[in-house]
Amino acid sequence: MAYLTQPDYVKYVCSCGQLKPITNLYFCRHCLQIRCAFCICHEVDSHYCANCLENMPSSEARLKKNRCSSCFDCPSCFHTLSTRATLAQPRQSTEQGSGDTKVENKQPKKMYYLSCFNCRWTSRDVGIPDQPVASGGWPERANPYATRVNQLLDYYKAIAQQEKQEKLDRERKKFAIRGKYITLTDKTGLTGAMARNIAGLPSSESSSSAIASFTPSQASEEVEELPEEFYTKELNLNQITSMPQRLASPEWQPTHVSRLHPIAKLLSVKRSQRCRVCDHNLTKPEYNPGSIKFKIELLAFYHVPEVKIISYEPIKPGCTSALLLKLTNPTGHEMQIRLMQPEDIPEPEERVDEPKSIEKSLEKSLNLEKDTSWYETVKRKPILLTECRITIPDVTLTLAQRDDAAEYDDDATHDANDIILWRKSNKLALRLQVVTSGEAQAGAAAGAVLALQYRYRNAVPPAAQPPRDHTLHAALRLHLGPVCG
Amino acid sequence: MALYEGIALIQEKQAVVLDLGTDYTKFGFTGEAAPRCIIRSEYWCPSTRKYKRVYDYTTPEELYDNLVHMLHLLYFRHVLVNPKERKVVIVESLLTPTLFRETLAKVLFIHYEVSGVMWVDSGRASALTLGAPVVLVVSLGARDAEITAVVHGCPVIQAIQSQPLGARAIHDELARILDEDNGTELHLSEDVLEDIKVRACFVPSREKAVEWLERGVASEVREVRGAGGAREGGGARVPVSRRARALAAEPLFARDNELASLPDIVLQCILQCPIDARRALAENVLVVGGGAALPGLKARLAHELRHLVTLPPYRERLGQLQFKFHSAPAHDNSVAWLGGALCGAACGAGGGAGAAGGGAWAGEAARGLARDAYARAPRLRDWPSLLHNTPPHHPHWALQ
């Protein structure tokens, strides 16, 4: 919970150099590296509606423009609309003064309309007739400009086709027309073709009908003058839509609230995530929209030792303060941890111990170009310079594997050790010393860096090898509040 | 010179069209009549717990991060497609800084691994929505007003005009008037100002504006208690005076010795165009951009142009010009986007051969760039670069 509500006091350094809390990080089991949302590849896995939790196949989603056909959002406040039922009774017609219900129909008929529980907007407000079925059937609106845009599309497609033909012809003849305005900046030759066409320059014989029948837009001297009402009429702001209300339906952009229409709910996507270096999946969600589980879930939280700050003495310039940390081993195997300074992390060497198949190395060389350019662009140098320096004790700490049953066991063992404060199943508390330099400015944010070297057992190794241990490193930055004066 | 190979946009999948504006981003698919989403060009930054604007950056790395986050939002929250599978059409101003263009290209090609990108300049894109040969595009953006003359599908580069007369200029004036009329410094946020502008402000006719600037706004214009910003939940109820309602857009038309008002730069753009295109340009004005949606603005610009052209120095140099106006088949804020969508769709139609024929289609989509070409030489074509604007028969090439 603390990770959701509190600022991130402990940030890990991702393999790409970004600093993120452990809950935002992934751990690639194949590369044995920490990854983050910035340096992995996201993919759309499945489309679903977050309101009715219906899955929609991607092809259908594309057809429906990524909108759910049965759920709607309020065009006024963007809350989800509810479908409400009323009985349209013949008798009511006199009372309500609406004569649209038929008197012959004795049976009361159930009719439905959409209503917002948040702002009280209803589909009746804007004159949308009630519907006889509970879901769907709501009138669909066409884009007011659709016809003209389709004309333009046909026209330009025909021109592009013609242009292509001409280019092919011309390449053979080595014949070029360079008009006065056709400069090198004209790169969408589409318009060049259009120009030639309009100027009546020779074009290919096969002028299609789309080109012949097209009429360019006609300019007019008349510009729509400002309606008189702006000068004289009382302005009711509640009748004029706000920018978010207009932009919520980009095709119509209503300026008046009487033109607001229910907005079909935008679908959501489940994403799967992939390591860019090895192309393996880091997460893959379950298909069922109601499920929040994953088929693959390689989160750093389950693989990398977690560090939490228990407490610390106020950081003062030139002083030494005590810092209490809690270390947790999230894995199902015993883990040895050594603390070190981040600058002492050895440079990663090429892992040569893995037998490489020919295909693998071929694949690697093909990917090499992509990988290097990608890393050059994305890699950041994390800022790990701090005024505070943690005094690193030269000990190897052993943490037991995670044992869910031991959670209920509450006696912690207190080691008679000046570094380890207590131990409890897979957790232990450490007491460290932080030395703050005399130059630290009072009021500035105090930070300290720490690196962990840990033995990690890869329980599911690639290519059916026996489980094996690896020595891995993680650097992290602790935020220790402001420097006290 | 196989630096720029023609790329074929869309074989079976529609490409996406991106118009990354200062305030609002328009994003959607080629061949469609409207963008799928128009959202603010900003994203939620969890570490600072604030919205971060894409255009707020001090280092190239910060811009890179901003663009990565913005595109993530667009791809996975709004348009819901895999970036890798789609080519991208970028609608941009010809005056976009090189750093921005190159960083955006880097993010798309390297971070999102899109297979091809095509650039369309916003002036030409807007003209494409009309199908007319000669168009004078007046684009009112968030920050700048840009005037581009598009003559037979080609922007007249030397005549491009740009002045900081966009939505910001109106917001600043609105804030000034509101502070003055309420007697305090209100410190209204950009959101609140935009909301007041959109719901309460209008642009009066030239005749009325001249009168009101001198003698105060006529009393029949009603005052309102302005709404708050969308994000503030309507909290601030600012009284909006009639002066704030009617005269907030006046800085666009205020003339000074610099000749930098909106009608001035429109006429200057015409003046700097070839003489045989001037009459046609004046008869084919298209006003686009989110700023153009302010009620009365287009009519007022027409009044001002017709008046100004009778004054020196324009009277002598331009003579009699008739001004005629187009209306594009899209809302003002998505006209340039629509042009990009049309362009992408049309080029896609001839795409198959473009890819196969290689150079044959180079003219068609030389502003397009395929991913492998980018990998070989990560340089974008740009009009100020000598590398790209030296004619092919220039002796320089012979020395190579």
Ligand SMILES: [Zn+2]
């Ligand atoms: Zn990362």
Ligand SMILES: [Zn+2]
């Ligand atoms: Zn639904």
Ligand SMILES: [Zn+2]
């Ligand atoms: Zn509502």
Ligand SMILES: [Zn+2]
């Ligand atoms: Zn990996």
